[in-house]
Amino acid sequence: MRQINLVDITKLVKEAVIKINYNLDQSLVSLIQKAKTNETRDLSKSILSDILENQEIAKEGNIPLCQDTGVVVVLLEVGNNVTYEGDIYEAINEGVRQGYLEGYLRKSMVTHPFNRVNTLDNTPAIIHTKIIQGDKIKMKIAAKGGGSENMSKVTMLTPTEGIEGVKQLVLDTIFNAGGKPCPPLIVGIGIGGNLEKSAQLAKEAIFRDLDDCSDDKTIKKLEEDLYNEINALGVGPMGVGGNTTCLAVKINYYPMHIASLPVAINIQCHSARHTEVEL
Amino acid sequence: MIRLNTPITDKDIRNLKVGEKVLITGTIYTARDQAHTRLIKEENLEFEIAGSVIYYVGPTPKREGYAIGASGPTSSYRMDKLAVPLMEKGLKIMIGKGDRSEEFRHEMIKNNAVYLITTGGAGALMSSKIKKSTLVMYEDLGAEAVYKLEVEDFPCFVAYDIYGNNIFKDSNHEK
Numbered sequence: 001m002r003q004i005n006l007v008d009i010t011k012l013v014k015e016a017v018i019k020i021n022y023n024l025d026q027s028l029v030s031l032i033q034k035a036k037t038n039e040t041r042d043l044s045k046s047i048l049s050d051i052l053e054n055q056e057i058a059k060e061g062n063i064p065l066c067q068d069t070g071v072v073v074v075l076l077e078v079g080n081n082v083t084y085e086g087d088i089y090e091a092i093n094e095g096v097r098q099g100y101l102e103g104y105l106r107k108s109m110v111t112h113p114f115n116r117v118n119t120l121d122n123t124p125a126i127i128h129t130k131i132i133q134g135d136k137i138k139m140k141i142a143a144k145g146g147g148s149e150n151m152s153k154v155t156m157l158t159p160t161e162g163i164e165g166v167k168q169l170v171l172d173t174i175f176n177a178g179g180k181p182c183p184p185l186i187v188g189i190g191i192g193g194n195l196e197k198s199a200q201l202a203k204e205a206i207f208r209d210l211d212d213c214s215d216d217k218t219i220k221k222l223e224e225d226l227y228n229e230i231n232a233l234g235v236g237p238m239g240v241g242g243n244t245t246c247l248a249v250k251i252n253y254y255p256m257h258i259a260s261l262p263v264a265i266n267i268q269c270h271s272a273r274h275t276e277v278e279l
Numbered sequence: 280m281i282r283l284n285t286p287i288t289d290k291d292i293r294n295l296k297v298g299e300k301v302l303i304t305g306t307i308y309t310a311r312d313q314a315h316t317r318l319i320k321e322e323n324l325e326f327e328i329a330g331s332v333i334y335y336v337g338p339t340p341k342r343e344g345y346a347i348g349a350s351g352p353t354s355s356y357r358m359d360k361l362a363v364p365l366m367e368k369g370l371k372i373m374i375g376k377g378d379r380s381e382e383f384r385h386e387m388i389k390n391n392a393v394y395l396i397t398t399g400g401a402g403a404l405m406s407s408k409i410k411k412s413t414l415v416m417y418e419d420l421g422a423e424a425v426y427k428l429e430v431e432d433f434p435c436f437v438a439y440d441i442y443g444n445n446i447f448k449d450s451n452h453e454k
Contacts, residue, residue, distance in 0.1 A: 043298060050398035050434075058403035064339045064349040067402040067422075104348060106339040106422050116313065118421055147354050147376075147399070178447055180354050180377035182399035211365050213409065238399055239377060240298075240436070271400040 002135040003277060004084040006091035009137065012277045013095025016141045018070055018103035020273040021064045024055040034069040035184060035244040051270055066158055066271045069105040070143035072096045072125035075204060080254045089127055097121040108146065128200060135163030138267035140207045142274035148181035148267045154199050155227060166191060167229065172247070173265050174230050179239020182269035184253050185246045187230065190264040192254040202266035205250035207274055214251055223249045286330030287371035295393050295437045297444035302432040307332040309426040311353055314417055315361035326427065329369030334408035337422035339402070346410040347428070349402030352376040355394065359383040367388035374435055378447040380440050388441050408433045413415070
């Protein structure tokens with residue numbers, strides 16, 4: 001068994017939340033640059049220029065990319081040959097606490113649905129845990145904004161609605177969201193499982209590399225078709241119209257009940273802030 | 280491109296047409312959901328609402344030597360109903376992001392006000408246009424408190440004008 005010190009987990013989380021809130025991933029920056037050359041209208045181009053200029057100012061001027069520095073989502077994978085003393089969830093939350101306080105990040109978490117009292121340190125993180133083979137701990141860490149999350153949804157389709165039903169649902173959702181979730185978007189879709197599994201699949205999908213595609217032929221085609229059809233909606237950067245409504249579509253799937261076709265759509269804004277760390 | 284100085288006059292409002300770039304210089308105030316629920320109940324505001332500009336933003340904490348932290352817009356639709364009493368008291372410009380309700384647009388036109396948008400997620404860029412920030416009301420709301428901001432060439436686009444035009448509907452995504 002490999003012994004891990006939870007202090008190292010705290011340190012990794014702290015460094016990760018600070019890094020992602022100040023630095024946009026270069027693969028994402030390249031996609032936005034490409035999108036800008038694809039736009040014909042001045043207004044749409046101008047918004048994409050703002051986004052590109054913004055990430056330069058954030059990086060060089062030491063100001064977070066976005067004022068919504070998000071809720072921290074952690075996809076935690078714990079190897080079955082790892083041992084540690086203490087509470088790993090508390091170690092992660094301590095990393096969030098230190099990162100958000102020392103990194104000048106906004107504290108956006110409130111304790112209760114109705115009293116709306118702020119927790120003052122952006123905890124708790126939302127943590128999904130998996131036990132894996134091996135002696136490593138892996139964490140995918142995101143700072144997920146509220147505006148795009150508010151436009152996300154889970155729908156229980158019926159099996160015979162099939163691929164066309166899924167497409168229509170996704171297109172309607174993105175169209176109706178308009179500029180609110182800060183397009184151009186990364187659209188994470190979870191199909192299958194049940195209510196909560198589909199939502200988790202959709203969340204995992206937005207963590208995928210921008211240039212990867214599904215290894216299932218049908219799903220891969222659906223990713224490509226939806227990418228083209230979403231961009232044909234013309235919602236455009238920040239909803240003002242244009243050719244760029246999404247930068248990527250990622251679909252994850254899972255087996256499901258014979259009676260069900262759950263579909264979750266998790267919308268990610270253009271400021272897609274996430275990273276992966278390993279211990 | 281139009282340059283505006285605060286406070287905003289009725290003539291300024293008449294000159295604004297959908298899609299136009301606007302650079303604002305002067306004083307603007309921040310307010311989001313929770314501040315709005317309180318502002319609409321106040322008998323006397325601690326700032327002049329007539330001719331004023333409200334920016335929907337909840338900035339990140341500021342570093343030593345900085346005027347403010349990241350300061351991009353939040354979604355405006357959450358303030359649709361709450362904005363009406365403030366427009367009735369003379370609020371002239373609201374700045375945020377995203378489409379809003381038909382009811383809001385109707386009230387906005389009735390009150391001779393306009394709705395501008397800035398680029399969502401461009402918190403660092405917007406921050407560079409803000410020269411000073413001062414707490415005005417509701418310190419307990421933290422990032423959601425009302426701040427007075429001194430801005431220079433703060434970049435926006437006209438989203439709704441008083442002539443009934445809507446940047447989100449006039450774009451090429453009509454169904």
